[in-house]
Amino acid sequence: xxxxxxxxxxxxxxxxxxxxxxxxxxxxxxxxxxxxxxxxxxxxxxxxxxxxxxxxxxxxxxxxxxxxxxxxxxxxxxxxxxxxxxxxxxxxxxxxxxxxxxxxxxxxxxxxxxxxxxxxxxxxxxxxxxxxxxxxxxxxxxxxxxxxxxxxxxxxxxxxxxxxxxxxxxxxxxxxxxxxxxxxxxxxxxxxxxxxxxxxxxxxxxxxxxxxxxxxxxxxxxxxxxxxxxxxxxxxxxxxxxxxxxxxxxxxxxxxxxxxxxxxxxxxxxxxxxxxxxxxxxxxxxxxxxxxxxxxxxxxxxxxxxxxxxxxxxxxxxxxxx
Numbered sequence: 181x182x183x184x185x186x187x188x189x190x191x192x193x194x195x196x197x198x199x200x201x202x203x204x205x206x207x208x209x210x211x212x213x214x215x216x217x218x219x220x221x222x223x224x225x226x227x228x229x230x231x232x233x234x235x236x237x238x239x240x241x242x243x244x245x246x247x248x249x250x251x252x253x254x255x256x257x258x259x260x261x262x263x264x265x266x267x268x269x270x271x272x273x274x275x276x277x278x279x280x281x282x283x284x285x286x287x288x289x290x291x292x293x294x295x296x297x298x299x300x301x302x303x304x305x306x307x308x309x310x311x312x313x314x315x316x317x318x319x320x321x322x323x324x325x326x327x328x329x330x331x332x333x334x335x336x337x338x339x340x341x342x343x344x345x346x347x348x349x350x351x352x353x354x355x356x357x358x359x360x361x362x363x364x365x366x367x368x369x370x371x372x373x374x375x376x377x378x379x380x381x382x383x384x385x386x387x388x389x390x391x392x393x394x395x396x397x398x399x400x401x402x403x404x405x406x407x408x409x410x411x412x413x414x415x416x417x418x419x420x421x422x423x424x425x426x427x428x429x430x431x432x433x434x435x436x437x438x439x440x441x442x443x444x445x446x447x448x449x450x451x452x453x454x455x456x457x458x459x460x461x462x463x464x465x466x467x468x469x470x471x472x473x474x475x476x477x478x479x480x481x482x483x484x485x486x487x488x489x490x491x492x493x494x495x496x497x498x499x500x501x502x
Contacts, residue, residue, distance in 0.1 A: 215392065219264040223284075228309045231302065232288050236260075236276040239268030245316050245339050245495060247488055249276040250303065252321020252347065253357075253417055254379055256283025258400050259320065259477050266485030272492060275312070277303060279322070281420075283404050286413035294416065296322055296347070296425035300329035307337060316340035316491050318484075320477050322347050325426045331436055332429045340491035341440040343458055344484050345474050349430050350423045351454040356385040361418040368415035375411045376402060386449055387473030390480075397478055433461045439494035440464030441487035445472030445480075 225234045236257045247267055251259040257276035264274045280302050281289015292298075303326060307315065317338050319327035324346020331338040347353075353361065360367065360382060367378055380398060388394035405414055440462040444455035446469060459466035467487060469480050477484050 215262075215396070217265060218261040219268075221258065221261075226309060228302075229305050231280055231292070232285065233280065233302070233306050233309075234278040234283070234285050235306070236264070236274075238264050238274045238276075239272055241273050244272050245314060245492060246273045246275060246312055247318060247492070248303075248307070248312065248315045248327075249274065249318045250320070250323030250326050251276070251279065251282070252319075252323045253282070253421075254383060254405065254414070255321070255397075255401050255475075256404065259475075260318075260481075261478075262481035263477050263484045263488070266481060267488050275310070275315075277306060279326070281413065281417060286404060286407065286409055290409065290413060290416060294420045295422055296325040296420075297329055297428070299326045300333060303327075303330055304334055304337065313337070314339040316342065316488060316495070318342040318344070318488060319346055320344045321474070322352075322421075324348060325352075328426065328429050328433075331438075332432045335436055335438075338436065338438055340438050340495050341436070341462065341464075342443065342484070342487050342491055343441075343462075344443045344476050344487075345445055345448050345450060346442075346454075346458065347450075348426050348454045348458055350427055351450045352423065352426070353421050354382065354385060354449045357382040357418070357421070361421060364415040364418045367418070368412050370411045372406050372408065372410045375405060375414065379405055379414060383475075386475065387447070388475050388479050389445070389447070389471050389473050390478070393475070393478045397475060431461065436462070439491040439498070441491055442466045443469065443476060443484055443487050445469050445474060445476050447471060448474045448476075450474065 219238055222236050222238055223234055224237050225232055249260045251257055257278050260276045268274050278285050279299055281294035314337060317327040324343045331341055441464055442455050442459040444452060455466055469476060469483055472480055
């Protein structure tokens, strides 16, 4: 009888738990529409440095700073669907950029470096393409690591920084995602339909505290992984996770004199210790969300939007003539 490795046991345990949670979450959904208050899916695309890049673009240019939002794994720009309307109400232009190799851009990433470090370079090139010289950068999960890298490498591009439940230092990936990464060869060979529990084992492990948003999230973010390239794309994403990309910028925020906010669910498996350290290094307030888990842009968009608006207001005050 073949013995299971520790990684296999952990992943199978989480897959079983995931199947049960998904069954409860999706029961009776029947493909229902999103809750009211979600931004419409306004997708743009362009070829930037030979890569087809995609993003959502919302709001009007009211003369203020643009806001650039960056998602993580296994999500895409729809992660911010409830945050965007709460920010664009203030006449701010919001751009939710899609990581290369994620979401509808999976095919673009299959034979490319899609590490956090390289994504920061792709993001800078995209900002150049759109003529975005300075922006408030907002990152969740891997996106938080990406905007940290960009802010350190190109501080003149960062007018403000909001980090929500962010990959930082060595707080990521969580154990079940590390287990999936170790099994990426097997995941790559799965039929897309059989990969769904494996994919969302990590998502359920990190967690939602809003069960309605959980069921929405599963359906929204699963759809791209259901494509024929989904398993290969997910395996490539997993292999690209490397804490060296965030550890390399640890302690490098001293010269970043911009408004900042750190927002964190106090039940997020990434842990509050890294949130406190980030807030200290950025000299930024830390907003803890009681009872919240990892996917705060979906479960608590009002809190994320409040943090973004606070950074925009602080920048406007600093920029005003005295």
